[in-house]
Amino acid sequence: MASFRPERPLSKSSGRVKAARKLARRASRLEHGLFLAEGVKALTEALAVTEPGATGVVEVFATEAAGDQHAALRSAVEQAGCDWWDADDDAVASLSGSVSPQGVVAVCRSLHVGLDLALAGEGTVAICADVRDPGNAGTVIRTADASGAVGVVLAGHSVDPYNDKTVRATVGSLWHLPIALEPDPAEAVRRARASGRPVLAADGAGETDLFDAEDAGLLDQPVAWLFGNEAWGLPEELAALADHRVSIPVLGRAESLNLSTAAAVCLYASARRS
Template sequence: MIPLTAGNTRVKEARKLHRRSVRTERRCFLADGPKAVEGALGTVLASGQDCVVEVFATPAAASEYADLLGAAPLTLVDDRAMSGLSDSVSPAGLVAVCRFLDAPQPTAPRLLTICADVRDPGNAGTVIRTTDAAGGDAVVLAGDSVDPYNPKTIRATVGSLFHLPVGVERDAAAAVRAAQAAGLTVLAADGAGEVELFTPAADELLARPTAWLFGNEAWGLPDELAALADHRVRIPILGAAESLNLATAAAVCLYASARAMMNG
């Protein structure tokens, strides 16, 4: 098989999926790198279709990851074509064109993460990965949050995007109300919260089915959105640091919930 070049029509059409508007129109996205491709190849959609439409690989990557690719629909491309398909500084040589996942939200979740106006793809991807690691059931990217199919978001999930449902809700308040309607106690992570994590009062709350609500990286949660939560919970700052970043705060809160559930 002769590798396709950057000027090939199929390569150029796939490259357009770097744009959110094109992803939304075609309902396809790019999964970049071996971990993302592995997760995509192991995913079958609710419709019965395979998640992966096509895998582009350089000859060197196709040889290196031959066991992973197996019977995948494989197309070889040259290095220049791959550099246009991948947004990584050092491409691994594997990019898959995937169908939107459209995984249904769980009917009886125990642990849910709601991200409101989280705009950094690395942060969003890390929160998805952390929710997965902590045994969470789903993530909702609410308000003006980053696209879950942004290539940087997908890479930061390290495959977790394919392990649990990730929903999008433009109305952050509606996401909070939907969680409450599903029987979840909504806890807003807030540095000025009335409940301190790692206290008996917090432990009592965490024993219930919970939705954690996290805000924007720079300005946190708007007061009107935090007010919709059932409780505001603060992480104690024991040293001189002003605060924790979003991904770290989410990890602390989600694992506190995981611990409570394990002990419950």
């Protein structure tokens, strides 16, 4: 804990707040290995992550009202050896990416792992190739967590998992399962296959629909689901690396399902059968 405590709440012009605000930029997050996470839920989950000699939290900025409301959480943060800074409303709002700031923003340590670790567990894995929408990526991470998947890979030009919108969309699941960043989607597919998992590409033009895939026993073992970009799906050369291309039956008049919904259907189909 810091040896000095300012008598007044920090303002948005204070050095500490300015330094934290830089983490809104991806380049700064990469440079420092830190990111911002807003809200009590995110802080609670980050605080539960421990590494040798450190927690997942570095410091916290909160309004005085939030500090009073969450006194037990503040105590837990300080007992973990992390600073809890009282800051005025404008300072905390300047660190928030949401329309309605929650009054608590934590500076957290980046937590992504190497590809091998994301594929190390015995279970289903989700691979996102060039998934660029923060809400979709965050929802896939949350759904992977909820469905019991053991890892997520953000491949190619996928969104930064530490984007504030992505962090919020995970609703805490960012801290629950290993997430790998892999620049080459083809390498992610090859390594997933090498881990012993069949790779199933979610593809609207797939030769096998999800119901037939279940009947054929394709989901009776852990698999790697491969999901593509929101607008143009999977490139042909990437989909060709998969063991099977699986489509989701559209029984009504809808044109298709959006990415996060399709991922939920596929991941839960695996959870039900494997």
